[in-house]
Amino acid sequence: AQLIARRRLPDVFTMADDGRPFRLGVRLLELELKSGGDACCAMRVDDGPEQKSVAFGKAGTLAPWLANFSFWVSHPESSSLTIRATDGGKQLGVVSAPLASAVWNRDSNKDLPAPTWLDLSDGAGRVRAQLIVLKAPPAGAPHELKVLVGTWNVGNEPPPADLTSWLQCGQGRPKGGSRTPSGRDSMEELPSQDDDDASASSKASSAKLPPVAPRDVADAAAVGSDDSETDAEPSDDGEKAKKKKKKKKQPPPPVANPESGVAPKKFGAHDVVVVGCQEGDYDPRDGFDKCEDDWVACLANTLGDSYSLHCKNTLGQMRICAFVRADVAPAVHHWLKSTEATGLGHIMNNKGGVGISCRVWDTSVCFINSHLAAHDDMCKRRDDDFAEIVGGCKFGEKLECTEAFHHLVWMGDLNYRCEWGIEQGAEIKRKPTEERFNAMLAKVKGGPPGRAEIFKHDQLTRSRLAGDAFLGFQEGDPAKSHMPTFKVQREPGFNYKTQRTPAWCDRVLWKTAEGFVAEQTSLTAAGDVGTSDHKPVASSLTLELLAHSATVHIESDDASAAAEPTSPMRETPSAISAFDVALDMAPEQSSATGTSPGKVRRTQTVDATKSTSVKDTPFLRKLFQTMCFCLYPSDEWSAPTSQWILRFDALSATNLIASDINGKSDPYVVFFASVLEDPGKYAGPNVKNPKWRTKTITTNLNPTWPCDGKSVPTLPLAVSQADIISREHLLIRVMDEDTLSNDDLIGSGRLYLGDFGDAIRAGKGGKIEKLIRLTSKGRRAGELMLSLVLEKNPHAA
Numbered sequence: 001a002q003l004i005a006r007r008r009l010p011d012v013f014t015m016a017d018d019g020r021p022f023r024l025g026v027r028l029l030e031l032e033l034k035s036g037g038d039a040c041c042a043m044r045v046d047d048g049p050e051q052k053s054v055a056f057g058k059a060g061t062l063a064p065w066l067a068n069f070s071f072w073v074s075h076p077e078s079s080s081l082t083i084r085a086t087d088g089g090k091q092l093g094v095v096s097a098p099l100a101s102a103v104w105n106r107d108s109n110k111d112l113p114a115p116t117w118l119d120l121s122d123g124a125g126r127v128r129a130q131l132i133v134l135k136a137p138p139a140g141a142p143h144e145l146k147v148l149v150g151t152w153n154v155g156n157e158p159p160p161a162d163l164t165s166w167l168q169c170g171q172g173r174p175k176g177g178s179r180t181p182s183g184r185d186s187m188e189e190l191p192s193q194d195d196d197d198a199s200a201s202s203k204a205s206s207a208k209l210p211p212v213a214p215r216d217v218a219d220a221a222a223v224g225s226d227d228s229e230t231d232a233e234p235s236d237d238g239e240k241a242k243k244k245k246k247k248k249k250q251p252p253p254p255v256a257n258p259e260s261g262v263a264p265k266k267f268g269a270h271d272v273v274v275v276g277c278q279e280g281d282y283d284p285r286d287g288f289d290k291c292e293d294d295w296v297a298c299l300a301n302t303l304g305d306s307y308s309l310h311c312k313n314t315l316g317q318m319r320i321c322a323f324v325r326a327d328v329a330p331a332v333h334h335w336l337k338s339t340e341a342t343g344l345g346h347i348m349n350n351k352g353g354v355g356i357s358c359r360v361w362d363t364s365v366c367f368i369n370s371h372l373a374a375h376d377d378m379c380k381r382r383d384d385d386f387a388e389i390v391g392g393c394k395f396g397e398k399l400e401c402t403e404a405f406h407h408l409v410w411m412g413d414l415n416y417r418c419e420w421g422i423e424q425g426a427e428i429k430r431k432p433t434e435e436r437f438n439a440m441l442a443k444v445k446g447g448p449p450g451r452a453e454i455f456k457h458d459q460l461t462r463s464r465l466a467g468d469a470f471l472g473f474q475e476g477d478p479a480k481s482h483m484p485t486f487k488v489q490r491e492p493g494f495n496y497k498t499q500r501t502p503a504w505c506d507r508v509l510w511k512t513a514e515g516f517v518a519e520q521t522s523l524t525a526a527g528d529v530g531t532s533d534h535k536p537v538a539s540s541l542t543l544e545l546l547a548h549s550a551t552v553h554i555e556s557d558d559a560s561a562a563a564e565p566t567s568p569m570r571e572t573p574s575a576i577s578a579f580d581v582a583l584d585m586a587p588e589q590s591s592a593t594g595t596s597p598g599k600v601r602r603t604q605t606v607d608a609t610k611s612t613s614v615k616d617t618p619f620l621r622k623l624f625q626t627m628c629f630c631l632y633p634s635d636e637w638s639a640p641t642s643q644w645i646l647r648f649d650a651l652s653a654t655n656l657i658a659s660d661i662n663g664k665s666d667p668y669v670v671f672f673a674s675v676l677e678d679p680g681k682y683a684g685p686n687v688k689n690p691k692w693r694t695k696t697i698t699t700n701l702n703p704t705w706p707c708d709g710k711s712v713p714t715l716p717l718a719v720s721q722a723d724i725i726s727r728e729h730l731l732i733r734v735m736d737e738d739t740l741s742n743d744d745l746i747g748s749g750r751l752y753l754g755d756f757g758d759a760i761r762a763g764k765g766g767k768i769e770k771l772i773r774l775t776s777k778g779r780r781a782g783e784l785m786l787s788l789v790l791e792k793n794p795h796a797a
Contacts, residue, residue, distance in 0.1 A: 726757020
């Protein structure tokens with residue numbers, strides 16, 4: 001499950017003098033046991049929730065993406081980390097490490113705290129770990145996450161040994177220096193948008209970059225499935241090359257420091273680097289047992305020693321890897337992953353999406369890498385692939401991924417083409433005529449103005465604006481920024497093959513929740529990488545971050561999972577109908593030296609597409625409900641006791657999706673937010689699995705709920721701090737109630753509560769009137785109109 005709620009701390013709780021919390025980053029490096037065995041480590045801060053590693057294995061080490069853990073900390077000067085070594089449920093030894101010496105400030109000009117050996121009790125052995133404690137940025141102050149996003153269809157060929165021309169992040173600031181990025185990530189040094197980026201990239205490459213690995217023509221033949229776009233006719237050079245003995249590819253250089261990120265010599269320019277690849281299946285080179293190890297080594301060596309791999313996920317030939325800079329790592333926590341195959345029969349994994357998500361302080365971020373259907377005439381299939389990925393990729397949230405996160409970044413070989421030169425209504429053919437190809441090539445080679453003319457007919461832009469796919473997403477200007485990335489000769493430069501029209505298939509888009517800002521600062525294509533028929537694309541994004549102060553921060557590890565060793569990453573099953581989550585609440589303390597136990601409250605949530613929230617009533621009772629208009633059984637709810645409440649003045653919906661065979665739906669609305677009180681606190685004894693929801697209106701696609709105090713709930717706020725309310729959202733699901741099957745999701749959306757923060761700050765009420773666009777699988781699903789009033793609660797305790 002994901003972070004889903006937050007509650008006000010008692011008045012006796014204090015974090016630091018300025019109310020800013022801390023996060024502890026733990027990197028487990030080695031475990032030495034005198035008794036041998038296959039042990040794991042269980043960790044907790046003071047008496048807080050416990051996290052467990054996977055087994056270390058006989059080598060006594062963990063892969064980087066399994067070795068990083070993160071905890072909330074209130075007072076590091078008086079807190080400690082307890083590590084237990086366990087084997088098969090048996091405790092072998094324990095050690096407690098004070099955290100005061102682990103506090104580090106990125107502007108202190110000091111090295112990161114060095115890893116230390118910690119001796120386990122009873123002479124059981126020792127564990128080597130690196131502990132870093134970071135202080136959260138001031139609440140409400142501008143704070144950003146610099147992310148480099150890379151996407152590349154590798155073409156099932158070993159990539160060059162060095163990918164610096166694509167992933168420009170190694171020329172970063174020195175340790176402890178200014179956070180202003182240097183090198184290519186500096187705005188003053190970005191190529192002019194009016195220049196041809198292909199030539200600019202070529203000049204930069206010849207001046208600064210190491211040479212590209214030599215090209216082996218014989219190995220350049222494409223490898224793919226039936227729906228891939230391999231060359232229809234081999235070239236004469238290719239035929240001659242087949243007669244020659246194949247040369248062995250130069251493997252990536254070995255990782256100079258297997259503990260990358262532990263003691264960096266300099267910091268890269270980006271906080272996080274996320275790389276997605278497609279058609280990334282090739283024979284591993286000497287020194288590697290798996291293709292994935294080969295690929296990760298290429299990325300790790302390119303990025304430099306200030307980054308370590310925190311999360312990776314794979315589906316077929318698609319991979320996604322997230323590298324985090326060492327000085328940012330403690331703030332990045334709770335990785336989740338999910339996949340969805342959209343290939344033949346919606347089972348084959350040659351096409352689909354692979355995603356990961358995390359939290360950075362209190363900000364939710366998700367990255368999805370996808371490979372959509374190929375060929376010019378398959379635009380609708382690509383739209384449908386996108387919808388299928390949105391519906392299938394679940395990260396433990398109550399909403400679909402397009403609505404659930406503060407920031408969602410989508411990358412990949414999306415395969416959308418440009419229909420320039422085709423008359424409206426004419427048949428779209430997969431292979432262009434010679435005349436059309438030459439005309440397009442002339443436009444493309446003519447520079448940004450010609451490319452812009454071609455890009456006006458881009459299928460993805462058309463689908464996005466029409467709401468058929470990527471509804472609400474933003475994108476830079478690929479045509480202005482770089483040459484088309486497909487279909488190119490497997491050699492340096494932008495030389496296109498005649499079998500396909502030049503197109504911007506490789507894209508990076510993003511969607512940001514209202515009240516937050518995301519900005520693209522660069523968009524480039526690495527023209528000098530010549531091992532694939534696609535060119536790699538890189539996008540630098542700046543994402544606005546949220547860090548609350550003096551609040552309860554919720555971790556997502558459920559209590560049942562805590563009983564067994566687990567990975568820092570959790571994969572969310574696609575068939576979940578309900579799950580439990582535990583709230584990792586910062587420990588209550590009466591003073592800086594107090595160590596009273598933290599509290600963990602369990603709540604229950606339901607999956608966004610397979611809700612079982614109303615299945616607790618007997619069959620006949622439910623059958624009777626469906627026969628009556630808005631006749632959900634009256635529940636006993638006690639009056640809210642919170643200081644502030646949200647009351648609806650009006651609530652209606654229009655143009656909802658028909659979910660039933662009669663062409664209608666039986667809609668009701670569910671509300672939830674991190675700042676709302678637990679509905680179980682106010683529910684009567686007859687209410688099972690309580691939630692803030694309206695009554696059901698039957699057989700209606702344009703319902704109106706009477707705001708009479710009975711049909712629509714009054715929502716009590718659990719938080720009264722203006723700076724918190726001003727950055728939060730009310731999350732909304734419109735559901736279709738079914739009698740004999742699980743309830744269906746009609747659409748979801750979110751309401752930004754920013755204006756209410758100003759109202760609370762002024763000590764008065766307020767009102768938000770809004771039309772909310774509902775989405776389902778990333779597409780239009782109707783509209784919800786509401787009038788929501790914030791007011792002081794006359795029944796406040």
